[in-house]
Amino acid sequence: MALKQIKTQRRRLADEVYDQLVEAIMSRDISAEDRLVQEKLAAELNISRTPVREALMRLETEGVLEVAASGGFRLARMDQAEVRQLYQARAAIEGQAARILAVHAEREVLDGLRDLIRREENLTNPTTRDYFVANRRIHRAFMVEAGNKFLLDMFDMIWGKAMAFHLFSAIENVDITMSLGDHLTLVDAIATGDVTEALETFTSHIQAGFDLQIEGLKEVDRD
Amino acid sequence: MALKQIKTQRRRLADEVYDQLVEAIMSRDISAEDRLVQEKLAAELNISRTPVREALMRLETEGVLEVAASGGFRLARMDQAEVRQLYQARAAIEGQAARILAVHAEREVLDGLRDLIRREENLTNPTTRDYFVANRRIHRAFMVEAGNKFLLDMFDMIWGKAMAFHLFSAIENVDITMSLGDHLTLVDAIATGDVTEALETFTSHIQAGFDLQIEGLKEVDRD
DNA sequence: TGGCCGTGTACTGTATACAGTATACAGATG
C-alpha cells in the first residue's frame, strides 16, 4: 500500500495573501501608483491585518515592495543601473548552473530539457505575460536540473523581483520571438561538456536579454 | 546650521529579536538541540509574541531555522551535500564579483582592500569566531566594492546560513592560519585586470575553504 | 507487558484592541 502522503504543508493565510499579491502584480492589477495599506487589504480580503502584514513584509524583504513615504507599501522602483545589476546577478547564478550541468548532466536530462523547451515555446499568439511565464519555466528547469537548492532559491528571488518590474519579459514593443529558439542552443552548449563553452553561451544569452530589455525601456521612455 | 539627522530608521522590535537570535546562534548559546518557542522567547525577552514570531519566521525563510516536529523552531541541519551546494553558490556570487572588479576596480580601491585585509588578518590568539568574522569582513569588502546590491544581498544570505552552521570558519580542529595571507593574492588577481584569472583565483580560494571545511567535519565526526 | 485510545496540554495561527507616530490640512499670524 503506497498512499500518497497528504501534504500537511502548513498553509498559512499569509501565504495565500502573498500569492494573491504576486498574481495581482503580475497581471498589473497593482500598478506603481497604488498604495497598499494593511487595513484596506485586510478588509478587502475579509481577514485580519496580521497575515496581510506578514505577506507585505515578506515582499518587502524580497525587494518587491518598499515602504511608502506616508505609510503603506508601494511597488519598488528600479532604475536602469539596477536592472543591469539584476542581470549581472542572474548571469552569476544561471552561469554557475550551466557549469554544473556541463559537468554532470546526462543525456536523458538534456533530452528532457529539449522537450520542455519545445513545449513551452509553442505559444500561439502569446501575451507578454505568457512569454514571461514560459521563459521562466524554461530557465528554471535548467536550475532544477543543476540540483543546487541555494542557487535555485536565488534564482527565484531574482525572478521574483523581475516579475514585479515586468522584466525579463521582453517588452511589448520589442519582437519577442527573437529570443525564442535560442534556448535549444543553451542545451547544446551544455551537451558539449565544455564548462567554459556552457558558461559563455548562457552569459551571452542573458546579455542578449538585457540588450532587448534596454531597447524596450527606451521605447517605453519615448512615449 | 548642520544638525545631524536623527536616525529615523524604523527600528522594529522584531529586528532587535532577530539580532539577538543571530548573536546567540553565533556564540553557540543556541545549540542544535534547543527548541525555540514563541511564548518562551517572548517571556524571556519580556515582550509580546508578535515580534518574536516575525523574527523567527524571517530566520526560517532565510533557511537558518526550520519548524520542529512538535512545534517551535530548531536550527536547520545541513548535510555534506548541502555544504557543497552552499560553497558552489558562494563561488557563483563571489566569482562574479571578482569578474566585475577585474574590469572596473581602480588602484585606490584595491589599495583600500589590501589595507583592510592586513588589518583584519592581524589577529592575536583568535577564536574560531574571530576568524569567521574577519573572514566575512574581508570577503564582504570585495562584494561592496563590486557595487551590485543583488549580489551583496545574496552574499549576506549565504553567509547568514553559514553562520548558523558555523561554516566558513575553518573548524577548530584545522589550522586556520592556512587560509590567512591568501586574501592578498585575491587582490593581486583582480589587479591583473584579467577576468578569467580573477574568477579562477577566487574559485580556487573558495574551493580551498571547502576542502578545509570537509577536513574539519571529518575531524568532528571522529569524536 | 505491549499496544491502542482518549484526554490534556503545549503551541501555533488569526483576530482584535490599544497606543504611538508621522503626515496632511486648516487656521493663525506676519
Added chain:
DNA sequence: CATCTGTATACTGTATACAGTACACGGCCA
C-alpha cells in the same frame, strides 16, 4: 499672500485574547 504651527487622522507596531491542532502521556484492555 506666504509661512508657520497646532490638531486631526491615517496607519503602523505591539500586546493580548481566542480557538484550533497536533503531540504526548497515562489508563485500559488483550
